[in-house]
Every structure is written in structure tokens, then in C-alpha cells.
Amino acid sequence: PIPVLTVQTAPYEDQRPTGGGGLRRPTALFESQRNYLPNFVQSLLSSVDLRDRQGCTMVVGSDGRYFSKAAIEVIVQMAAAN
Numbered sequence: 001p002i003p004v005l006t007v008q009t010a011p012y013e014d015q016r017p018t019g020g021g022g023l024r025r026p027t028a029l030f031e032s033q034r035n036y037l038p039n040f041v042q043s044l045l046s047s048v049d050l051r052d053r054q055g056c057t058m059v060v061g062s063d064g065r066y067f068s069k070a071a072i073e074v075i076v077q078m079a080a081a082n
Contacts, residue, residue, distance in 0.1 A: 004081045009035045015043065027067045041075050045082045053082065 012033065015023060023040050030037050045053070058079050062068040 002077075002080055007035065007038070009039055012036060012039060015040050027065075030067060030071070037071055037074055038078060041078045042082075045079065 014025070015036075060072050060075050062072055
């Protein structure tokens with residue numbers, strides 16, 4: 001089994017998606033702000049009803065730029081934990 005951690009955090013006011021493009025912010029912001037990426041990922045996962053998440057397939061895309069691999073690892077781990 002995968003260990004699940006519960007992390008207390010606070011929302012970031014600037015985390016509002018820009019249409020279908022997701023959250024577009026400089027990479028440095030994701031790296032410097034504590035839990036910035038996990039907060040956004042959890043907000044997306046929480047927006048989908050739990051019954052709709054059961055047994056579904058999630059696709060994570062990337063353009064391969066800097067920080068993509070680390071971000072994808074966080075996204076996949078959080079999706080599995082949810």
C-alpha cells in the first residue's frame with residue numbers, strides 16, 4: 001500500500017485556472033511557494049465527485065520542459081492517494 005500523508009495547508013489566492021489551459025504561472029513560483037502545486041492538484045481532484053473518480057483513468061500531459069517530471073510525479077502520487 002502507498003502511505004497517505006495529510007498535509008495542513010492554506011489556499012493561494014492567485015490559483016484560478018485560465019480556461020482550458022490550467023494554471024499558468026512561472027515555474028519558479030511552483031518551486032518556491034510551499035505546497036503550491038499540491039494545493040492546485042488537490043483542488044482539481046476534489047472538484048470531481050468521488051463516485052466519478054472511482055475506477056477512472058487520468059491522463060497527465062507535459063511538454064517536457066523544466067519541472068515537468070517533478071510535477072507529474074506529484075500529480076500521479078496525489079491522484080493515487082485520492
